[in-house]
Amino acid sequence: MDIAHLLWNSVPPWATIAFFAVDLVIRLLALGTIPHNRRPSAAWGWLLVIFFFPILGGLVYLVLGRADLPEARKAKQREAAGLVDAHGPGTGAQEVREMPDWLAETVRLNQHNGAFPVAGGHRLEVLDDYDASLAVMAETIRGARHYVHFEFYIAVADPTTEPVIAALEDAHDRGVTVRVLIDHLGSVGYPGYQDLVRRLDGVGIDWRRMLPVRPWRGEYQRPDLRNHRKVLVVDGVVAFTGSQNVIDRSYNKAKNKRQHLQWIGMMVRLQGPAVGHLDALFATDWYCETDKMVMGTDRALGANPDRSSPGELVCQVLPSGPGLAQESNQQLFNHLFASARERITVCSPYFVPDDSMYNTLRTAVGRGVQVHLYMGETSNHALTHHAQRSFYEMLIRDGIRIHLYRSPYVLHSKFVLIDDETAVVGSSNMDIRSFVLDHEVNLMVVSADFVGRLDEIVTGYRRNSHELALEDWLARPWYQKYLDNTARLTSALQ
Structure with missing residues (x-):
């Protein structure tokens, strides 16, 4: 027996x-x-x-199982949402009077889903050098006179981020009001997080964990609902947003260093009315973590002395996430894909489309639109990466061209280009996590010059990528196909 x-x-x-x-x-x-x-x-x-x-x-x-925040948290978001109405384009904003019909529809869709008003009068600078973008942010913080609002999914203290962290400390020492938001679970697992916390506490900078998961302190919500935004606002005059976190390019993990992984990100430095909109978004998130409104106080201090229009570009800020309009970023992308007439370029580290996005892209190809996807050959998220790979055969057969950035670099830039005049840049990936589970922020820009600048970056990405051929992909080992297909079953979970 x-x-x-x-x-x-x-x-x-x-x-x-x-x-x-x-x-x-x-x-x-x-x-x-x-x-x-x-x-x-x-x-x-x-x-x-x-x-x-x-x-x-x-x-x-x-x-x-529920992609939903606690009722108390959602009530806070609704209360703070009044900032959206109270903080419109502001003085110096150029009214956008003439737009193509499809773009006017896009703006209405975004505002229906909680976006800020579209406005002209912006100047934008693309920062696609990882370390240089940190240096520019540090320099801007060092020039702060009134306040600094710092909100990042991942932020740590390490040799690469030292200029930024030191600039925050210096600003605080000079009497500048510094407020810092860091996603709790997004940052806590990375070397350098505890060093950052000790330094912020040591100098007395006012900071909070976003969406903390500490049940022993009465702080709990679904643990994978995260705040994935990257926003820096200085004096209400200059702001930064995009895909880059405040951490070394290796993300400080021993495994990443053994594999020589290096992240490639992108930030946008902007001036104009959208700075106030990003500031309102920060104020909303700050209120959710502290129960304190900050924008009225900052205005009373005269923090925004110059609202003159610094440029000509048209922009719209679109926040998204649990408790806001459902899947607003995905609705934007699908609408833009359906509106494209000549070309669609998507750059995303994680591309796991649902049926609606997949069908919209394949329909665009059928209409004669050129569709190019730029993704990394490697990734640090195995499950999502294998789920993404499971779509490659279908996409290639439908005429969508896939460009894989060569390892050991991890392509982490996130943007979409539509024809020659519209771009969306920000923190959102192309997967169910960014569409449903994460708080994100995207910036829609209407400008041929700005799209041309991003085209230059895409050209550089293409030189360092290889286009995936169907015969090569079909020849991969059977065990990789098995892993890809199995991971695909998790791609719809929310």
Whole structure:
């Protein structure tokens, strides 16, 4: 008699009956509750997990199954949303009177989904050199006279970020009001985070963790609902946003250093009315973490003495995330893809489209639009990377051209170019996490010159990439195909 048989005979009959009863109840409850107000692909994904692993899957669903914030948190967001109405384009904003019909529709869609008003009168500078962008941010902080608002998904103190952290300390010492927001789980696992916390506390800088997960302190929400935004505002006059975190290009992980991984990011430095809109977004997030409104105080201090229009570009700031209009960034991208007449260029480290985005892109190809995707050959998120790879064959067969940036570089820039006049840059990836689970911010820019500047960056990316050929992709080893296909089953979970 084998060990398994002995163990089975030692289990009391009531325990066996109870186990199978619980198993059956979990499956039946899942069938009737999981599909409620959920897209079918996501429902099928969760049902598959629970039907394979009823008890474990049920527990995971209880923790991660609702892409929703606590009611108290959502109430704070609604209360702070008044800042959007109170902080419109402002003095110096150029009214945008003439727009093509499709662009006017885009602006209306964005505002319906919680975007700030579209406005002219902007000047933008693209910063695509990783270390140089940190240096520019540090220099801007050192010139602050009134306040600095600093909000990043990942921020640490390390030799690469030292100019930025030292500039924050120096600004605080000079009497400048410095407020810092850092995503809790986004930053806590990276070397240098504790050093940053000690330095902020040591000099008395006012800082908070965004969306903290510390149940022992009464701070808890679904742990994978994160604030993924990157925003820096100085004196209400200059702002930065984009895809780059405040951390060394290796992200300081020993594994990354062994593989010689180096991140490639991009930030935008801007002046004009959108600076105030990004500041209002910071104020909203600050209120959610502190219960304190900051914008009225800063205006009373005379922090924004010069509102003259610094440029000519047309911009619109679009925040997104749990508690806001559902999947507003995805709606924007799908609308732009459907509006394209000549070309679509997408640069994203994570491209895992749902059915709507995939069909919109393949339809664009059918209309004669050229579609180019720029992604990394390697990634630090294995599950998402394999899920992304599972779409390559379909995309290539549909006429979409895929360019993979050569390892060991991790392409982390995030932008979309539509024809020759419209761009969207920001923090949003092209996956369900950025569309549903993360707080993001994107900047839509209407300017042929700005698109041309990003085209120059794309040309550089193309020189360091290889275009994926279908025959080469089909020849990859069977075990890679298995991993890709298995990971794809997780791509719809939300």
